[in-house]
Amino acid sequence: MATSASAVLSKTVKKQFLDLPQGDKVQAMYIWIDGSGEGLRCKTRTLNSEPKTIDELPEWNFDGSSTDQSEGSNSDMYLIPVAMFRDPFRQDPNKLVLCEVFKYNRKPAETNLRHICSKVMSMSEVADKQPWFGMEQEYTLLGTDGHPFGWPSNGFPGPQGPYYCGVGADKAYGRDIVEAHYRACLYAGVDICGTNAEVMPAQWEFQVGPTEGINMGDHLWAARFILHRVCEDFGVIVSFDPKPITGNWNGAGCHTNFSTNDMRAEGGLKAIEDAIERLSKRHTYHIRTYDPNGGLDNARRLTGHHETSSIHEFSAGVANRGASIRIPRAVGQEKKGYFEDRRPSANCDPYAVTESLVRTCLLKEEGDAATVYSK
Secondary structure, eight states, rough: OOOOOOGGSSSSHHHHHHSSSOOHHHOEEEEEEEETTEEEEEEEEEESSSOSSSSSSEEEEEEETTTTOOOOGGGGEEEEEEEEEOOOOTTOOOOOEEEEEOOOOOOOOOOTHHHHHHHHHSSSSHTOOOEEEEEEEEEEEEOTTSBBBSSTTTTSSSSSSOOOTTTTTTTTHHHHHHHHHHHHHHHHHHHHHEEOSSSSEEEEEEEEEEETTTTTHHEEEEEEEEHHHHHHTTTTTOOOOOSSSSSSOOOOBBBEEEHHHHSTTTTHHHHHHHHHHHHHHHHHHHHHHSTTTHHHHHHHSSTTTOOSOOOSOOOEEOTTTTTSEOOOHHHHHTTTTTTEEOOTHHHHHHHHHHHHHHHHTTTTOOSSSSOOOOO
C-alpha cells in the first residue's frame, strides 16, 4: 500500500523541536472551508499571548484564487475566527481556530454556510427549543494511491459481515489512526462521544454530540480537520466520499440525530412524529441540501448494506435502518427522545444539514426552497 513520503520522516527528530520552549508566544492555526465546500485549508500565525476567548483573536486574510474562492485580480479573502480549540499537535498553549470566510466586500463566501446557519440557530423560535444534534461521521482510510487501507493490492478482502465493530488484525484496518484521532479530539475539546469500525473494511465512524445549535457544525468540522492531520502523520488519506468503492460495498453517510426540548420531555414522541410528518413533505429539499453536489453524491451512495432505500421516496420507522428516518427502539418504548435522519452523505456540510432540519421542523417551512428572513 502506498503511503506519503512525509510518513517516513522522523517523528523523533520533529519532537526535539516541538519540545523547545516558546516563551509567551502562541501558534494559532487558522482553519477554513475552501471553494469545494468539502476541503479544508489551514495556515499558522504567531500571537503574543494565549487567547482566552474568540474575541481576542485577530482577523486574517488569504489568497482566495488559490482555494477556488476568488479571481486572481481580486483575491484577498477575510478569515473571521468563530470557534477555538486546543491544538493536539503542538499542544498547549497553542490553538486551532475555525474561521468563516468573507469576500473583499465583506459578504460571506459561497461555501460559508455557517453564516446563515448561525443566524437561523439564533432565532428565538429555534433557540428556545434547544435543538440538540448528534452526527455519525463515516469515513474511509485510503493509501496515497487511492486504494483502501489494508486491502489486497490486486484484489478484494472477504465479503462484508465480520468488519462492523470487528476486532482482530483480519477485521479492523487502521485502528491506530482511530485511537489517535479520538484522543486528539478529546484533548482539543471536541464533543466526540464514540467510534466504531464500519461495515466495509477500512471504513470507520466517529460520533460527535449531543451538541446544541451552531456548535454542531463547528465541532464536526474541527473533528474532520483533526482526522486529516492525524492521517497526514500516518501517511494515509481519509476520504469522506459517500461511495469510495463502486459495487456492492457500503457507502459512507453522516446520519444525524435530532431532538428538541419538546421531544425530550415526557410524551415527546408526539413532537417527534409531527417533525417526521413535516420532513416527509420536504424530502426533495433535504436530499438536495444533504450533500455538496445537490443530491448527486447521495445518488451514488444509496446502494449496499444498511443504506437508505431510495433518494426518491421518503420512509420512516422504528428501528428501521433502511428508512429515511429511524426512531430508535428505546425512543418508541419511552415515548420521548430523538430521531435519526439517515439521509445526509459523509461529505455533507453539517451547517447545511442542521439548518435544514430546524427550518423544516421548527420554523415549519414548506416547499423546495429555503425562506429568506428579514432579520
